[in-house]
Amino acid sequence: MNEVSYSIDTTTLRCPLCRSGVWGKGSDKLVCQGPEAHEFPVVRGIARFAGESYIESFGVQWNRYEVVRPEMDIATFHAKTGWFPEDLAGKNVLDAGVGGGRYARLIGQAGAEVIGLDLSSAVEKARKICSDLSQVTILQADLLNPPVAESVFDFAYSIGVLHHCPDPRKAFANVAKSVKPGGQLAVWLYRKNSLPQELLNKALRAITTRLPDSALKVWAKLLTVPGGIPLLKQAGSKVINFSTFEDKHLRLCDNYDWYAPEYQSHHTLAELRSWFLEEGFEEPRELRPEKSGRLYEWVYDHDLIIGSGVNMVGRKRS
Ligand SMILES: C[S@@+](CC[C@H](N)C(=O)[O-])C[C@H]1O[C@@H](n2cnc3c(N)ncnc32)[C@H](O)[C@@H]1O
Ligand SMILES: [Zn+2]
Structure with missing residues (x-):
């Protein structure tokens, strides 16, 4: 019945x-079984x-x-989900907001059956990066109305995504509903910073989100400079956001990622915890950054690190 060359069981999908x-119908479209037979091109x-x-x-972007850096991607995936790719082998997994596919690739290689879903044309890159992995299926779709059934995934994760939706709480609920009872969900969102930092960021982004791409590229490149100067990167990045990755190309992508998107909301840990509880997850666990040291922990806990996250993982009640 499913003539489209997807490795997933299409009962996972919903119109x-x-x-x-x-x-699937032919190789160029999917058709729903409802009375109106809605069609979706492939x-x-x-x-x-x-x-x-x-x-x-x-x-x-x-x-x-x-941006694929396999070793670093494994470390980041573990830090932001609490899981190693091998933990997901043979499991049904949702990557909610797959972007360019770096994490879908990792866990697909480890043997997970992955659906990577994204609203943007980033799906083209994700598909390219995962083209040798038949167990990774990439879909272009909206987390505010995702084409997936409820209670189908053993694991779901959403890394740096929901805060870019106009309604992050609704997107969270949709992802949470797709997890099976007993399954796990990990979510990373931008942290709400101090009021002056928030106000300055809003003012800056009110400009940058209106810039043409060519100007934004220059701005993102300019900001790679302070991010490469040790003293400046410690102090300056508490005032306005710029990336402090060692790798300059990653800094460039990260700066663009901060200043380009139309929507960017910031959240508290208490808020994220309440979302998990409201969606039927057992006491979720906070995942903290792997960096440590008393000074780092102090500024982190006082919400002073711009671009840092609130990050939790939880298990759905059986
Ligand atoms: C910062 S990127 C993160 C990508 C990936 N998780 C990663 O860490 O590499 C955020 C992604 O969320 C996607 N996104 C934002 N809103 C979405 C929505 N409503 N539905 C699906 N994807 C969405 C964007 O297109 C973008 O690729
Ligand atoms: Zn339909």
């Missing part, structure tokens, strides 16, 4: 318009359930910058 099951091997809308900058 975002009527919630009926979705089946273009360049990716089923398209939604168009880019407000999220274009991410398509530009992930298709432009080469």
Whole structure:
């Protein structure tokens, strides 16, 4: 019945318009089983359930910058989920906001059955990066109305995504609902900083989000300079956001990632914890950055590190 060359069991999918099951028909579309037989094109091997809308900058970003760094990606994935890729082998996994596919690739290589979902044309990059992994399926779709059934994933994670949605709480609920009872969910969101930092950031982003891409590229590049100067990077990055990665190309991508997207909300740990509890997850556990030291922990706990996160993992009640 499913003629589309997807490795996933299509019972995992649901029509975002009527919630009926979705089946492949030919190699160029999926069709829902509802009375209206809604159709979704499959273009360049990716089923398209939604168009880019407000999220274009991410398509530009992930298709432009080469950010796969396998060793670093494993460390980041572990820090932000509490899991090692091998823990997910043979499991059904949702990457909610797959971006350019760096984490989907990791866990697909480790043997997980992955659905990587993203609203932007970043899906093109994700698909390319995972092209040798038949167990990774990339979908272009909206987390505010995702084409996935409830209670189907053993693991789901969303790293740096929900705060870019116009309604992060609703997107969280949708991802949470897709997790099976007993399954696990990990979410990383931007942390709410002190009021002066928040106000300055809002003012800056009110400008940068209106810049043409060419100017934004220059701004992102300029900000790679302080991020490479040891003393300046400690102090300056508490005033305005710029990336402090060692690798200059990663700094460039990270700066663009901060200043380009239309939506960027910041959250508290208490807020994220309440979302997990409201969606039926047992006492979620905070995941803290792997950096340590008394000074770092103090500034982190006082919400002074711009671009740092609030990060939790929880298990859904059985
Ligand atoms: C900062 S990137 C993170 C990508 C990936 N998780 C990573 O860490 O490499 C955020 C991603 O969320 C996606 N995104 C934002 N809002 C979305 C939505 N409503 N539905 C699906 N994807 C969304 C963007 O297109 C973007 O690729
Ligand atoms: Zn339908």
